[in-house]
Amino acid sequence: MDALVLHxxxxxxxxxxxxxxxxxxxxxxxxxARDTFVIASLVxxxxxxxxxxxxxxxxxxxxxxxxxxxASLTIPETHMVPVRLILEVDGLGVLMALMSATVAxxxxxxxxxxxxxxxGQDRFYTLLLLLTVGMMGIQLTGDLFNLFVFLxxxxxxxAALAAFRTRFxxxxxxxxxxxxxxxxxxxxxxxxxxxxYGQYNALNIAAISHAMQYTVLDKIALALLxxxxxxxxxxxxxxxxxxxxxxxxxxxxxxxxxxxSLTCLAALFRVVFSLxxxxxxxxxxxxxxxxxxxxxxxxxxxxxxxxxxxxxLMVYHVISQEGYMLLGVGVGLAVLGxxxxxxxxxxxxxxxxxxxxxxxxxxKGLLLLTGEALLFRLGTRDLNxxxxxxxxxxxTCAFFLIGALAISGVPPFNGFSSKLMIYEASYHLNPMxxxxxxxxxxxxxxxxxxxxxxxxxxPPLPEYRDVREVPLSMKIGMGILxxxxxxxxxxxxxxxxxxxxxxxxxxxxxxxxxxxxxGGG
Amino acid sequence: MSxxxxxxxxxxxxxxxxxxxxxxxxxxxLIKIVxxxxxxxxxxxxxxxxxxxxxxxxAPVFTSGPVELMVLPVPQALTLTxxxxxxxxxxxxxxxxxxxxxxxxxxxxxxxxxVKG
Amino acid sequence: MIRxxxxxxxxxxxxxxxxxxxxxxxxxGAPPSIxxxxxxENSQQxxxxxxxxxxxxxxxxxxxxxxxxxxxxxxxxxxxxxxxxRKGEVAEK
Amino acid sequence: xxxxxxxxxAQFVTPAxxxxxxxxxxxxxxxxxxxxxxxxxxxxxxALLVVAFGSERxxxxxxxxxxxxxxxxxxxxFIGLAFAGMGTTFFFNLFAGSPLFGNVPAYGPNPEDIWTGxxxxxxxxxxxLNVVAGLSAIVLAMALATVKRGDxx
Numbered sequence: 001m002d003a004l005v006l007h008x009x010x011x012x013x014x015x016x017x018x019x020x021x022x023x024x025x026x027x028x029x030x031x032x033a034r035d036t037f038v039i040a041s042l043v044x045x046x047x048x049x050x051x052x053x054x055x056x057x058x059x060x061x062x063x064x065x066x067x068x069x070x071a072s073l074t075i076p077e078t079h080m081v082p083v084r085l086i087l088e089v090d091g092l093g094v095l096m097a098l099m100s101a102t103v104a105x106x107x108x109x110x111x112x113x114x115x116x117x118x119x120g121q122d123r124f125y126t127l128l129l130l131l132t133v134g135m136m137g138i139q140l141t142g143d144l145f146n147l148f149v150f151l152x153x154x155x156x157x158x159a160a161l162a163a164f165r166t167r168f169x170x171x172x173x174x175x176x177x178x179x180x181x182x183x184x185x186x187x188x189x190x191x192x193x194x195x196x197y198g199q200y201n202a203l204n205i206a207a208i209s210h211a212m213q214y215t216v217l218d219k220i221a222l223a224l225l226x227x228x229x230x231x232x233x234x235x236x237x238x239x240x241x242x243x244x245x246x247x248x249x250x251x252x253x254x255x256x257x258x259x260x261s262l263t264c265l266a267a268l269f270r271v272v273f274s275l276x277x278x279x280x281x282x283x284x285x286x287x288x289x290x291x292x293x294x295x296x297x298x299x300x301x302x303x304x305x306x307x308x309x310x311x312x313l314m315v316y317h318v319i320s321q322e323g324y325m326l327l328g329v330g331v332g333l334a335v336l337g338x339x340x341x342x343x344x345x346x347x348x349x350x351x352x353x354x355x356x357x358x359x360x361x362x363x364k365g366l367l368l369l370t371g372e373a374l375l376f377r378l379g380t381r382d383l384n385x386x387x388x389x390x391x392x393x394x395x396t397c398a399f400f401l402i403g404a405l406a407i408s409g410v411p412p413f414n415g416f417s418s419k420l421m422i423y424e425a426s427y428h429l430n431p432m433x434x435x436x437x438x439x440x441x442x443x444x445x446x447x448x449x450x451x452x453x454x455x456x457x458x459p460p461l462p463e464y465r466d467v468r469e470v471p472l473s474m475k476i477g478m479g480i481l482x483x484x485x486x487x488x489x490x491x492x493x494x495x496x497x498x499x500x501x502x503x504x505x506x507x508x509x510x511x512x513x514x515x516x517x518x519g520g521g
Numbered sequence: 522m523s524x525x526x527x528x529x530x531x532x533x534x535x536x537x538x539x540x541x542x543x544x545x546x547x548x549x550x551l552i553k554i555v556x557x558x559x560x561x562x563x564x565x566x567x568x569x570x571x572x573x574x575x576x577x578x579x580a581p582v583f584t585s586g587p588v589e590l591m592v593l594p595v596p597q598a599l600t601l602t603x604x605x606x607x608x609x610x611x612x613x614x615x616x617x618x619x620x621x622x623x624x625x626x627x628x629x630x631x632x633x634x635x636v637k638g
Numbered sequence: 639m640i641r642x643x644x645x646x647x648x649x650x651x652x653x654x655x656x657x658x659x660x661x662x663x664x665x666x667g668a669p670p671s672i673x674x675x676x677x678x679e680n681s682q683q684x685x686x687x688x689x690x691x692x693x694x695x696x697x698x699x700x701x702x703x704x705x706x707x708x709x710x711x712x713x714x715x716x717x718x719x720x721x722x723x724r725k726g727e728v729a730e731k
Numbered sequence: 732x733x734x735x736x737x738x739x740x741a742q743f744v745t746p747a748x749x750x751x752x753x754x755x756x757x758x759x760x761x762x763x764x765x766x767x768x769x770x771x772x773x774x775x776x777x778a779l780l781v782v783a784f785g786s787e788r789x790x791x792x793x794x795x796x797x798x799x800x801x802x803x804x805x806x807x808x809f810i811g812l813a814f815a816g817m818g819t820t821f822f823f824n825l826f827a828g829s830p831l832f833g834n835v836p837a838y839g840p841n842p843e844d845i846w847t848g849x850x851x852x853x854x855x856x857x858x859x860l861n862v863v864a865g866l867s868a869i870v871l872a873m874a875l876a877t878v879k880r881g882d883x884x
Contacts, residue, residue: 166722
């Protein structure tokens, strides 16, 4: 058990990676064994992440030096800077890792039934596991170049999954678009890494942060990093690839791909807070992030109102909801230099943004899965051609209701709790922000009311009279995400205090992040 | 002026990046866009290798010869990683273009509907 | 027209950014080397490898290389997946 | 299928390419080279064969599922070596100082002793398996795709 705790940071990446290498070999022999193996490895991953999370919550930041004589030996004894590759896990890392592992498990279980009609299932599960590897790797690493490598794993597997249904030209084009965008973003990130390496001869985030002189080059690097990671997360200046890529993605992977976007968002927060942090005046950056957030909210929801394709509509809400997260964290970033303001509302703003990240991963993922469930049974995504499915697909209807009420911020659901935190905090900074956020929330409710009416209420259309409920595995997949949503809704204060505030504090406490690697205080 | 001459390799990197971004923004043929991305990759690789160069350094391999000043080893390892990743993404991009061509008979971004890099 | 102006503006901003960083970078041929000097001096004792680049690739930064091998494996999987034969696929709309 | 000159040249060049790739892989830890470089050279012979003999003939020789299996086993060997160090830490160089590839040279110049490097030469071989099979599979799949129009239009 001690060994498990000790090695858990690297096991959380190595387990899905090992599984991805074994899956093609098992898949050639037996499809059922392969499905069981994939699910088992994701359950094991979930277990390891929980072990890791409990340890981090109890004992603070964990470091893991790969290949050293001891995992905690970050700097060689006769030297001043870290040489080996170091994993560093803090509150934010475990929060995102828990979210990613849960969503990946739900998506994989859902896929068992939903991918059955397709060929190439071995490849599908390999790609799904590698997408999970990419997410876990980005969250748990403490090294910038390593972040680049895992970002590429995430991008390539994401692009391949988006193009999985190769018989649709949309899918192939969406995958191509995503691959170009993410390759360029990753190269910008690599440029920034090279700028750091050229100046400080270091690749470790904490070591660079420790040595940083805040030169012009560092500011250029910040611009490159922010551009790259905002592009990957799909916030407004570069939101145009999101709908084309996510809409044709195969059923079970939609929530996982969404979680991978959120992962890039968290990586952006990591870079801005832990790499640059309080010593650089970040108010301008904070306001830029707030602007991006407000624009994302507004553009996303207005585009969503015009859609008649159910999945495309939900994907536009993805952009809109990312706006809330950027707004919350941006408010915290704008006041980071002022300790009083941070204590008064900045900390709450960051926590609200992060809480919204995990809430969204669950209820938005649930909504995407219900959209896919309708496609699976009806063969269409067009809202105008659906109707009255509430009677035939009771479970799907119930899951959809949970997700829709949560995303619209209806009390007592978790979407309401996190939005409330963001409203309160942003009101202190500027009341206009709160008003815009409230308007967007109302528009979201309107949009989902439309979907509910056209898809589920009313008498069933004659051509869909014999439609049945979706198979068991899809119900279980949706059920996991629905349970997570309901549990967070029932115990919001426990979740916020136990999980979310440690993550927000880890972001604010840059000195702690640096000293975990560099030693001293 | 001497600075410009001395940092010529870095300036070459900047020039290559500008060329590649120009290609990616103005060209409509998908294969040309991929070429732009590839030039960008080469520019970044060149930058990484140039960062690690020490004047009069030799390759960081210990042989039976005398130990001299060596160039930095880490950028070479990073470049190796970056090259392999570049090959993989390029292969996948070209495969996707083959599929787009099968579907639409076009490799032009605007004629084949919504693709716009 | 607006598109042209936008493209030119973006290009100019990016060009200024990159040319400035090229000039602000340390002089070519004299990089800071605190981490790399340690690796050059200790790679033989710590890893037994005479080729320092191999020592970095497989020992000091082996985890990156694992990721790199994964990327290549991933690309092969993805390309094979894209050109798979689709016989026996259930026709779905 | 190209002219006889190309085919004959390919027959003579391929063994040389394979030998050079093998040298780069096995000597990766004592001289320039390594698993990736050698693997790429090795896999370039597959591209040469495709040019000379056509992709159908080559793909009947190098079947896709075999290449995938080799690629998987290379990757598994690599991650297995990383796991082997888990008694200390992940990626710990377990064999440095052991009887297997365990000679540890002192700092400074030394002759090309191949019995050094610990896990590094083994990892070179593992990565080379992965790279050879992966790149050949990519080249073959793309070459086949441009030749025959698949059944998926």
